[in-house]
Amino acid sequence: MPEPMEDYGNNLGGVGGALLEVADVSKTFRSKAGEVRAVDGVSFTAQQGEVVVIVGPSGSGKTTLLYILGSLEKPDQGKILVSGEDICAPGVDLIAYRRRRVGFIFQFFNLVTALTALENVALPMDLSAVPSAEQERRAVELLERMGIDRRLQRTRANRLSGGEKQRVAIARALANDPQIILADEPTGNLDSATGGTVVDILVRLAREDGRCVLIVTHDESILGVADRAFHMADGRLSPR
Amino acid sequence: MRALKRGFRSFRRHPAANLVVVLLLFVCLTFCLSMLAVKLAADSQTEAVKGRIGNYGEIRSSSGYMMSTFERERGKSEAERAREVRGMSEEEELEERAKTLVPEELADAFSRHRYILTYDKILTAGVTVPGIKNVELSSMLDLSKEIKEGAAASGITEHTFVFEGNTNGASASEFLNGSKRLIAGSFYTYADHLEANPVVLVERNLADENGIEVGDTVTARVSGESGKKAEVKLEVVGIYETVEAERQSQKGSFATFNPAGNKFFAPLSVVQTLNKTPGYVELGSYYFDSVDHTEELREAFAEARGDSDRYEFVTDEADYRLISDPLEKVGKTSLIGFGGALGASALIILLAMAIIVGGRTRELGVLKAIGATDRQVVTQYAVEVLCICLVAIALATLATALVSQGIGDWLLSGSENGRVVEEGEEASGYAAMMARLTERNLYKEGGLFSLPGGEKEEAQLNVVYQGRMLAYGILILLGISLLGMAIPVAWINRLEPARVLSME
Ligand SMILES: Nc1ncnc2c1ncn2[C@@H]1O[C@H](COP(=O)(O)OP(=O)(O)OP(=O)(O)O)[C@@H](O)[C@H]1O
Numbered sequence: 001m002p003e004p005m006e007d008y009g010n011n012l013g014g015v016g017g018a019l020l021e022v023a024d025v026s027k028t029f030r031s032k033a034g035e036v037r038a039v040d041g042v043s044f045t046a047q048q049g050e051v052v053v054i055v056g057p058s059g060s061g062k063t064t065l066l067y068i069l070g071s072l073e074k075p076d077q078g079k080i081l082v083s084g085e086d087i088c089a090p091g092v093d094l095i096a097y098r099r100r101r102v103g104f105i106f107q108f109f110n111l112v113t114a115l116t117a118l119e120n121v122a123l124p125m126d127l128s129a130v131p132s133a134e135q136e137r138r139a140v141e142l143l144e145r146m147g148i149d150r151r152l153q154r155t156r157a158n159r160l161s162g163g164e165k166q167r168v169a170i171a172r173a174l175a176n177d178p179q180i181i182l183a184d185e186p187t188g189n190l191d192s193a194t195g196g197t198v199v200d201i202l203v204r205l206a207r208e209d210g211r212c213v214l215i216v217t218h219d220e221s222i223l224g225v226a227d228r229a230f231h232m233a234d235g236r237l238s239p240r
Numbered sequence: 241m242r243a244l245k246r247g248f249r250s251f252r253r254h255p256a257a258n259l260v261v262v263l264l265l266f267v268c269l270t271f272c273l274s275m276l277a278v279k280l281a282a283d284s285q286t287e288a289v290k291g292r293i294g295n296y297g298e299i300r301s302s303s304g305y306m307m308s309t310f311e312r313e314r315g316k317s318e319a320e321r322a323r324e325v326r327g328m329s330e331e332e333e334l335e336e337r338a339k340t341l342v343p344e345e346l347a348d349a350f351s352r353h354r355y356i357l358t359y360d361k362i363l364t365a366g367v368t369v370p371g372i373k374n375v376e377l378s379s380m381l382d383l384s385k386e387i388k389e390g391a392a393a394s395g396i397t398e399h400t401f402v403f404e405g406n407t408n409g410a411s412a413s414e415f416l417n418g419s420k421r422l423i424a425g426s427f428y429t430y431a432d433h434l435e436a437n438p439v440v441l442v443e444r445n446l447a448d449e450n451g452i453e454v455g456d457t458v459t460a461r462v463s464g465e466s467g468k469k470a471e472v473k474l475e476v477v478g479i480y481e482t483v484e485a486e487r488q489s490q491k492g493s494f495a496t497f498n499p500a501g502n503k504f505f506a507p508l509s510v511v512q513t514l515n516k517t518p519g520y521v522e523l524g525s526y527y528f529d530s531v532d533h534t535e536e537l538r539e540a541f542a543e544a545r546g547d548s549d550r551y552e553f554v555t556d557e558a559d560y561r562l563i564s565d566p567l568e569k570v571g572k573t574s575l576i577g578f579g580g581a582l583g584a585s586a587l588i589i590l591l592a593m594a595i596i597v598g599g600r601t602r603e604l605g606v607l608k609a610i611g612a613t614d615r616q617v618v619t620q621y622a623v624e625v626l627c628i629c630l631v632a633i634a635l636a637t638l639a640t641a642l643v644s645q646g647i648g649d650w651l652l653s654g655s656e657n658g659r660v661v662e663e664g665e666e667a668s669g670y671a672a673m674m675a676r677l678t679e680r681n682l683y684k685e686g687g688l689f690s691l692p693g694g695e696k697e698e699a700q701l702n703v704v705y706q707g708r709m710l711a712y713g714i715l716i717l718l719g720i721s722l723l724g725m726a727i728p729v730a731w732i733n734r735l736e737p738a739r740v741l742s743m744e
């Protein structure tokens with residue numbers, strides 16, 4: 001297997017430069033109905049503080065790619081280097097990776113419905129054994145930053161509106177202060193105004209905090225905020 | 241610790257679903273625990289009964305032998321009998337007098353069996369005490385001329401008293417079972433028996449009527465002897481009263497005649513002398529360790545007795561069975577009920593957890609996706625299961641305390657009805673009548689003159705909440721909780737977050 005840095009080097013160059021380096025990643029689903037090559041030889045890099053937007057039609061493999069990057073799905077081939085470390089290599093602590101390195105914003109919010117907004121945001125910290133006072137302090141701070149007021153913080157997740165849910169989901173993704181934010185259709189279930197707000201928030205996470213924000217969407221309008229934009233079709237990625 | 245908190249929070253946040261499971265479990269567990277309580281009660285009751293009943297036996301002249309002797313005697317005329325006695329040697333005469341008695345050696349030998357705990361030898365005899373009048377007997381004899389003549393022919397007069405002899409006054413069955421009570425003086429002792437000290441215990445009313453006090457002497461006559469050598473002076477060492485007299489006299493007309501009411505108690509050796517049957521006893525009475533060894537003792541007795549059917553070894557096993565059989569039946573039934581209810585509880589928790597976990601696959605996916613280890617997830621669910629089971633079993637424990645006695649009584653009444661039917665099928669007619677006539681009470685129950693079949697103890701079920709129940713409750717709790725945990729454990733291992741998170 002060729003050294004990925006050589007073949008898929010980024011503009012900024014150098015192994016130490018890129019926060020995220022994806023090299024020749026493929027994933028094929030096999031079922032009775034047949035084979036689907038959901039992700040097909042995808043390679044790209046992303047830096048700290050960058051907003052990367054991948055646009056593609058439904059079924060083009062966006063979610064699958066994001067799951068692979070979040071370690072929820074194993075690629076058939078290829079490498080994913082995060083700060084130079086291959087998360088697909090055997091023996092990598094995927095639990096720690098999911099907890100600290102990436103924050104996931106799911107296509108369908110995926111909040112824990114029985115918990116309040118505050119408890120949802122505190123949950124990743126709770127799993128990482130953050131002291132409960134600290135959990136609460138940080139969860140309140142994050143929710144406040146997302147514009148979720150005190151009353152909504154104490155509201156059960158299933159009673160929140162779509163936009164509120166999505167903002168709580170973003171706050172939860174930020175709970176353990178990850179460098180990489182993976183957002184799957186963050187505006188998909190929201191009206192355009194609310195969607196705009198959410199995109200603004202995500203952009204600020206890159207600009208203000210210096211995180212790497214990866215957004216996959218079929219919504220071309222988001223392309224405007226991208227530092228780096230790709231088009232995805234039939235599992236293949238092409239720059240725009 | 242955090243997983244515990246999360247599990248408990250999850251339990252509180254799903255009140256409706258959990259309540260349904262708790263209720264279903266509660267019903268099953270209540271049934272389960274009640275059955276267990278009944279089973280434990282039945283077992284411990286049986287054990288308790290074992291300590292008191294079924295561990296008594298006595299060696300005595302067999303009913304069959306008594307019957308045939310009786311038949312033979314009846315065929316003889318008074319003159320024949322007198323002639324027979326006159327022509328007898330001393331040994332033959334003793335043999336004749338002791339024909340319905342048991343040789344002391346046989347009784348002694350049997351007492352050495354390893355299961356025998358205590359034993360006593362008893363001889364009851366009609367003894368003439370010329371100086372005192374048996375008021376009750378004489379009023380009976382006065383009823384008709386025939387009775388009086390018949391009685392006189394068998395040597396019974398208004399001065400005839402029942403003498404009961406045993407090896408130790410205090411352990412005479414009526415003193416042991418509380419129907420008689422010493423009120424003055426003291427009991428004769430084993431030493432009195434060994435040394436054949438002429439001492440006696442007298443009934444209170446008889447003592448009052450005849451002005452007898454402790455320390456006085458009464459003169460009794462050795463039966464079959466005459467003249468000076470027939471007289472034995474007996475010192476009154478104690479006076480007793482009959483506690484049960486009142487109750488017995490209410491039982492019926494026959495019971496109002498109670499010759500045992502003014503019975504004399506004396507050392508066995510003294511009664512043997514008075515009855516002129518040295519070396520013979522009416523019965524050997526034994527307490528052994530438990531009803532479980534009845535069969536061994538029977539075999540040992542059969543071996544000691546040899547081929548002769550002259551003696552028999554009878555026990556109060558039937559009394560024990562009368563109590564233990566219904567209890568055993570209840571125990572069996574409740575064990576089956578317990579098993580069924582436990583199975584149902586297991587099924588409920590399995591189904592409930594399958595539904596609960598199945599309904600929360602998305603939550604499981606989220607937890608895994610944000611970095612929960614399988615252990616964290618399983619612990620959280622385990623706590624939730626434990627909470628459900630704990631609440632259910634706590635409620636069930638309370639309910640059990642309320643209903644288990646009722647269930648126990650109900651089961652017991654069911655099994656006793658069965659018994660009554662069996663008794664109804666008992667043989668009737670001549671055979672049954674003869675059987676009843678020859679049915680003798682055990683000495684343990686108060687001896688020869690107490691009423692047969694008076695009060696037999698009945699099976700009772702006292703379902704108390706034993707400490708053992710708590711231990712079993714905890715075991716059941718752990719068992720069904722573990723079973724319930726198996727579901728999330730199995731689920732979480734197969735769960736792929738990528739699959740469940742994209743659903744909507
Ligand atoms: N577990 C799976 N088994 C089989 N096929 C799958 C599986 N997951 C995804 N696919 C298929 O892979 C392809 C890519 O799916 P994916 O969900 O990544 O698309 P997407 O771009 O996110 O679409 P959408 O915009 O509708 O969310 C689709 O054709 C899909 O049917």
Ligand SMILES: [Mg+2]
Pocket residue numbers: 062063064107184
């Ligand atoms: Mg998708």
